[in-house]
Amino acid sequence: MTAELIPPPDLTFADTRRSSLKQLEAFIPRASKYGRDRNHVVPGHTNVSRLSPAIRHRLLLESECAEAPRTRYAASTVEKFTQEIYWRRYWKAWLSLRPQVWTSYLEELEHWRTDHETLERANACEEGRSRIAIMNHFANELIKTGYLHNHARMWFAGWWIHIERLPWQLGADFFFRHLLDGDPASNTLSWRWVAGLQTPGKTYLPRRSNLEKYLTPEVLEKHAEGLELLEKPTPQQPEAVTKPAVTRPSLEDSDAPSDGPIALWLHEEDLLTEQGPLSSLKPHHIIAAGNRAGWKEHRFAPGKIEWLERAIQDGARRSEEHFETSAEVDTRRPLAESLTQWANDHRGGQIVALRPEVGPLHDQLPDLRTKLRELDVSLRLVDRPEDLDLRPLATGGFFNFWKKFQASRD
Incomplete structure (x- = not known):
């Protein structure tokens, strides 16, 4: 088919926390109409927040995105918007269990x-x-x-x-x-x-x-x-459907940092280390490293890699300011090289990070642990309490999850 395509809208997506917060603030007046307008696909997508990249990589937390419109509207008025935010968290919890x-x-x-x-x-x-x-x-x-x-x-x-x-x-x-x-x-x-x-x-x-x-x-x-x-599509039915079992009902315990040299590892799965369980950490150094091997393995598009690099750089700047220590940004080398270089210079130390969810970065953890252990450096992963609270609620479908989540907030 050779029909000329209409050029896609000229979209920009916030790649820093500051720009994400501004975009969230700008969306709040439209949040009351989200339930009515969200299914319409219009040029520029002005009827939705377009904050999903920022939320996915946690330039913004789900909770702050959900709470922001409630400063202006009743919870029932913006419930559809809130639900859409927590669909992403539900999927993460569901996959974490399976x-x-x-x-x-x-x-x-x-x-x-x-x-x-x-x-x-x-x-x-x-x-x-x-x-x-x-x-x-x-x-x-x-x-x-x-x-x-x-x-x-x-x-x-x-x-x-x-x-x-x-x-x-x-x-x-x-x-x-x-x-x-x-x-x-x-x-x-x-x-x-x-x-x-x-x-x-x-x-x-x-x-x-x-x-x-x-x-x-x-x-x-x-x-x-x-x-x-x-006009009359017919479904391609799967041959056999089995309900995936919960194979990981609990996570290994979060590791509290101990005495000795500490490096904070900032990664693309959670770019808001200055808020949450690591905010009081006293790291000697910050390693803001991109998952270059994972990007290559999964053949990420150049534009996606460029966005990730900018977001990681923003996270490094914020972390450097908050923790008052130097941050090294390394998005060009394989992740193992970035972490083991510090480990080689600080044997007996520890690298601390927020735990990555199931996915390409999580897949690399066993190999990383092995390489760091050879250098007498431990990898300590810490969970956000809100993630741990939501995880066991995802045993069934979303609306069952949502009902349990609402009850937990009452």
Whole structure:
């Protein structure tokens, strides 16, 4: 299909805490209309906060994003916005209890990458060469901006799986490579949900009527070719669905730092070390290191890497000011090199960090521990209390989680 694509909106996404707070403040007046407007996909996406990259990497905490609109509106008025914030935390908690789902996804993804015929079809869809023009438009927007509206993500995933009959794992990988807010939990599990794996028997189908209702007309009219294929979609039902068991009901205890040299490790999973359980730490040094090997392994897009580098640099500046010690920013070398260099110079010391959630960085922890132990340096991981409180609430579906969360706040 060679139809000319409408250029994607010129979007910017806050990559510092200061700019994230300003964007949150600017959104507050619109938060009361979020429940009404959030499903509409409009140029510039001004009806949603566009704070998901900042929340995903914790330039902002979920709690402060949820509380900010409540200074102006009743909790019931902004409940949909609050729920949307905590969907991400729910997915993280769910996957933390069942890490084997992430491991299985990676294994299945590797399998599909060796299926050259399927991979060629998937590449055509990623490159905007499919039968449905609007999906080509969404693929282009994702690549150019690192973002898609949540409703567009659902349409795209439903089309990928149920219309093109492509493996959901390849689609999840496409999103994860490009989305600035790409999260191992919310991305992987949302694709599983669309495919009918997350909630057995429930799939998500992209319907022409739904696109016509929620997508701005000028975009839909420009990309109308192929919409007839969405008239009566039929689901691609998974062959067998088994409910993933809880295999990690509890985490290993958080390690309290002991005497001796301490380095604070600031990483991309949580860039707000100056707030939370590490805020009173007295580190001798700060290592702000990017997961370069993980970025390469998962083939992150250049724009995504650039955003991560800027966010890490911002976290380093804030941490340096708060902890009143020097910070070394290292996003170019493999993570193991960044940490072991300090360890080699401070044998008998310890590296302290907030615990990464299940995902690429978490996957590297066993190897990191081994290498650091060889240098007589311990890796001590600390959990945010609010994460530990929410984790056991994710044994079932989201609304059961939400009900328990609400009860815990009363």
